[in-house]
Amino acid sequence: MGSMLVSFVTDFFTYETTKSVVVKSWSVGIINRIVQLLIITYFVGWVFIHEKAYQVTDTGIESSVMTKVKGFGYQNNRVMDVADYVLPPQGSGVFCIMTKLIITENQFQGKCAETGRRFSCETNDNCTEHIGSILSNGVITGVCLKSSTDSKGMCEIEGWCPAENDNVKVTPMLNVSKFTIFIKNSIRFPLFNITRGNFPSTMTSEEIKKCTYHPETNPFCPIFNVGDVLNYTGQSVENLADKGGEIGINIEWKCNLDLDIEYCVPKYSFTRLDEPFAKNAVSKGYNFRFAKYFKTANGTDFRTLHKAYAIRFDVMVTGNAGKFDTIPTLITLVAAFTSVGLGAVLCDLILLNFLKGADQYKAKKFEEVSEAQIEASIAPSPGSPLSLKGGIKSSYDSGAMSLTTSDQQL
């Protein structure tokens, strides 16, 4: 019992290492080292240094955006200020600057004639076929309104009257290009609990008030000139102010937290969000309708309908942060080491098939043992003091056999 334990412990504390064949051949040796060098270079240069495979990455960036627009424009002979043209007013990350307003004043509930050309009619039948239409300015009643003298009239609608006529020409508010947008963006990487703001804490209040963002000269200034932004996206102010549009202001945070935190800074880019729809004729631009509600002295509700053409700005925050971590490092290292080992597959192929003396190399690399030999060795062999001796002998035999059969060996 005790000796069994000793023997078990002795056997446990052994070290098993593979027996290797060292081939002293210039050709295979050089190929071997070149393949290893290529693999190591690839891993060090691309995987580790360029792709930073030793880092764990946090992509779940948390972000909060606050915006503030400043500037004055004219629309319908009125001065428009921020409270008039920004919607929603509370300074969120997605906001609209209304640049053209088609205003239909004093709409009361009632019945009146449509304004759209598609709703022109000669008889009531022309209008009943439009019943249920959602393209009109109100519920189509099916009645054709026309004066006794005209042959053509307009279908009657029920709803807010008079109906909006959006074919009027309104001059858009072109000095939108002189407006400024102030963006305050604070982000957090929850995995590393890192918080950053989009302008450096060394920037003084005076500096911020005076600066304007420029990609090269002033890349951290949080104040953006609308004209510049439109310019960066390659859009014309005239077209956007007239038809409306969607602009993406992208704030990208790519942080390598192995470096100093001060290098974790935002990068702004500007895109036209309706780009993928440029080829479609439908729904060019950006517009929406809203109403302001009033009451007459006697309590009747009426409203002013606004069809607003607006430039919509989407401040989109993306980013990720990387930091050294043992797990990705280990997994990549193991992959790297094993890949270096895989280089041997190529060398083995060459050594055992294409080199002069390939058969001899095979004989050195492979020792063969077959069931027949094993069976022979365990059968009691007369004249042999130790049956095991035969096993050893056959081992050498197998080496010889291996040479004769190794031609078919892979």
Next chain:
Amino acid sequence: MGSMLVSFVTDFFTYETTKSVVVKSWSVGIINRIVQLLIITYFVGWVFIHEKAYQVTDTGIESSVMTKVKGFGYQNNRVMDVADYVLPPQGSGVFCIMTKLIITENQFQGKCAETGRRFSCETNDNCTEHIGSILSNGVITGVCLKSSTDSKGMCEIEGWCPAENDNVKVTPMLNVSKFTIFIKNSIRFPLFNITRGNFPSTMTSEEIKKCTYHPETNPFCPIFNVGDVLNYTGQSVENLADKGGEIGINIEWKCNLDLDIEYCVPKYSFTRLDEPFAKNAVSKGYNFRFAKYFKTANGTDFRTLHKAYAIRFDVMVTGNAGKFDTIPTLITLVAAFTSVGLGAVLCDLILLNFLKGADQYKAKKFEEVSEAQIEASIAPSPGSPLSLKGGIKSSYDSGAMSLTTSDQQL
């Protein structure tokens, strides 16, 4: 010095390959190949083809959503159009269609009686205990208002008067089911700089205006019928229009960028967002309050309070894009090759323990060397021309020893 360098270079350009034992045994051979086949099949079929482990994935999708609702409904004997029932008006990705409005007109600041049954009172004491309540329609003053003839009254509140009474019955705007929602969604995968829109650029303006989304017949039409959407989520229009609710319109982008970009298309799905709360009785539906403000001729402010029951639509965009990349491919390949190698562990187990002649196989696989032999070999052995010869000799001995002791070998 020179010869040392030569010798070093010669030693450096060598190739080291493991010495292998080739076992010519049908049983182990077949097991070996089957295990290898299983492992390779798993990696090729599942890991590579199904899970696309050769791709790098961008999950940081950037998205911009623009919506536009169309349709008319009746509420409180008025025709409601988009400007009346959609909130916020600017067509964002999260918007509400108000389907039922409880309107309290002409509220002025002042003091008046509560309307909620829980604030009924007999004496002021009944009301003072409600002071500080946030469930009332205004600040509870602690006074019980009752006419001299009644025994029961209502607590007095300070605030906008008269207080809202939301127990009135209002017919919800049921033809919300005929409304349509137009969704314009443009996305971008920043890692690959791929931009896509939710309807194909080959779709003409006319096609888009006429189509209605259908999961099978028209899966890329961006116009959704509200009734259909509610249907897909299994909700009844009547219930939702009456109590309000939250509907998720999910746009899923799963793009395999190794294929043609035209296969990168959205997939819509519709869910009821308050599903997890279905079992709770609290806060069923969706409603909120807002006010419209007016001024009397003499400048006093008053308001109309709206308690709006609304169907809220959340357009949620998710997705990821995959593209072939060397790093994940390499790591998976290395894992695959190494896994194939791990199959050998199983075969070794069988070969060295369960096969007939296992001891002989062990003798072939393992060469043993012990400290005792090494010490013996480096001691000057008389009668031996080369001390190293002993080392080699003991090598054979160890082979023999291995056979005798290998029973305990793991």
Next chain:
Amino acid sequence: MGSMLVSFVTDFFTYETTKSVVVKSWSVGIINRIVQLLIITYFVGWVFIHEKAYQVTDTGIESSVMTKVKGFGYQNNRVMDVADYVLPPQGSGVFCIMTKLIITENQFQGKCAETGRRFSCETNDNCTEHIGSILSNGVITGVCLKSSTDSKGMCEIEGWCPAENDNVKVTPMLNVSKFTIFIKNSIRFPLFNITRGNFPSTMTSEEIKKCTYHPETNPFCPIFNVGDVLNYTGQSVENLADKGGEIGINIEWKCNLDLDIEYCVPKYSFTRLDEPFAKNAVSKGYNFRFAKYFKTANGTDFRTLHKAYAIRFDVMVTGNAGKFDTIPTLITLVAAFTSVGLGAVLCDLILLNFLKGADQYKAKKFEEVSEAQIEASIAPSPGSPLSLKGGIKSSYDSGAMSLTTSDQQL
């Protein structure tokens, strides 16, 4: 032909295993096992149990947030209710509670004097230099308005008059700290199709109405006291109500889906979002402007401008879910096994360089074969019945040679 096929099949169904040298040395054996133990402990303890490397993770959480504020406050001698102080009204995940309002009543379009000190003037020249300013309350006309008796005046603006004077002192609505916020958050992990709500379905309506969130005693109650929330972020109510501010309510979902789904619960945390800007003097607090529009009896538009100081709450939902999956498990397992193998590198180093008898170990581990031997063996050797015999012989020689040259071996 047939025999070739048989021979090919026989060769295919072989099993190749590495030939190993078993070193029976206590020192290397113990080092070997300790290194293996360390590596296994690291993988089991850290990689598997702590980092859950056997799981596939879904980070693309889908979330929908609904909020409802309750409470009453006083502002400008009026009772303010939810419809008055919450913006936007529809209960979205980002909302503002207005705590201080600077109200400029009855603004009409026209021309009037500026109010800001920086626009004081003596001559028109002082004002022409301000033309184009975006810091004024309207468009600077370039005229200096002053009474004939005063030496100092104010620049004239065109726009909404009278101009806002935001230097007035207004008492902020301090009982914002008694308001409550109800948050309904439903999330979904699209990869696993798991839907969860932020309060348990076992919670009754009555329980929810009465409870208040507390991190320890009531961590799943969805009703938050504003005062508590401000407290958790370390902010003073007085300061925030006066200057405005931004508060992040973070809902974190970390779900281990290998456990029961009931353990997948939210964790709330509260942060001050303008933290990164604490050092900058600029843009402290949070405020914005909006207007309410009115019409006089004769149809002239006028408005009431509000400069609102508000506490903005951003409900931000983050999270990820993990579930056992074969691919990450396999990759990590392979990395683990290979890492255990890498422990051999260290032992080899010790065995072959620092141990007594290192040369003998080298001789056992490495068999050498050089081009010269191979060439000699394939040259017809007279007196040898089998040319291959030479190859075998040289094999032993190489073993001897290996011992003599292995000092330079790496």
